Amino acid sequence: MNVIKKSRRKRVIPGFGLTLGLSTLYLSLIVLIPLSMLFVYSARMGWHAFWSDVLDPRVVASYMLSFRTSLLAGLVNLIFGVLIAWVLTRYTFPWKRLIDGFVDLPFALPTSVAGITLTTLYSANGWIGRLLPFQVSFTPLGITVALIFVGLPFVVRMVQPVLQDFEHEVEEASVSLGASPFQTFRKVIFPQLLPAALSGFALAFARSLGEYGSVVFISGNMPFKTEIAPLMIVTKLEQFDYSAATAIAVVMLLLSFALLLVINVLQWWYGRRFANN
Incomplete structure (x- = not known):
């Protein structure tokens, strides 16, 4: 022994x-x-200088724009990331491996190249922009599109392994007991997907908050309209105002950490609730 x-x-x-x-x-x-x-x-810096820098109206507008567009992009990626992971896991079709590889393209593509490409496609004379009745480039919508592009792989790659390891016998048992497909998904599959989906959302949101290269081209960088917080940090650094750049970075770090902490607490609470049930 x-x-x-x-x-x-x-x-x-x-x-x-x-x-x-x-x-x-x-x-x-x-x-x-x-x-x-x-x-x-x-x-x-001292409290007075710190608050003066972080509460500047132009800086506050950049905070709100960054968090609003990052949150919207994260929610879109949450929905469509789960859908794409479901299709790639549950179905067999031609060019499946190729499409699966395309999901990781934002990881490998330089962010500046992505920004230039998206700006060209969604500009007023671009292939996609000319077909739309509204403007995308140089608007908050364009920023959201860029953030969706860079954040999608996080949700797909977090949800995909859960679907691959899911026991189909449990799903078949639910159907055999008379549950409808929607009830099976809501009560059997969704509870197991939710923690991974929330993790993917948190990663995509965090990546979006700090994204600079792919956004700086498509945003247009107009103060109070399309100026994101990472751009404000770079602007302060170019002006040799290192203290203001540091103060803005601290605020972004604290707000990001607080939101990620809330998401992790929700994951922990849901995991305990699901385990007890």
Whole structure:
């Protein structure tokens, strides 16, 4: 028995203390220390200068635009990301592997190239823009389109493995017991998809908040209209106003963290509720 217990304790990578220490050191150097320096630099400004920079009307307008378009893009990606993952998982059709590969294209495509391409397509003389009765490029709608483009893969790739590992016997049992297809999806499939879908939404939302390259071209960068918060940070840096850029970054970081925390709490609460039921 002692030999069996000892063999079970063996790990592929031995040394919990060593691996934990290296992981903590890596995360500190790459994530924690750089983020903490934002707060250090902001603390040197003083409260009056900090609030003066972050509550500037032009900056506040950029906050609202960034969060509004990111939230809208995340919701659109949540719906259509689940739909695309469902189609790629549940059906077999020609060119399926090719379409599945296209989902990852926003990951590989440089954001500046994506921004130029979307601006060209949706401009008034573009292939798609000329067919629409309203303007897309250089409007908040154009920003939302760019954010949908960069955020879609996060939802698809989070939901797809859940659908692939889903036990079809459970779904068949629900149907055999008299449940309609909608009831089966709502009571059997949807509860298992929701945590992964929320994770994908959170990742897509976080990516959208910090997106710059694909948005800066299609937005037009008009103050109080199409100027996003990441652009305000870059503008302050170009003006050598490093304190204001840091203050804006701190506000974006805190608001993003708060929203992600709320989403994680909802996931935890829903997971416990689903497990108890």
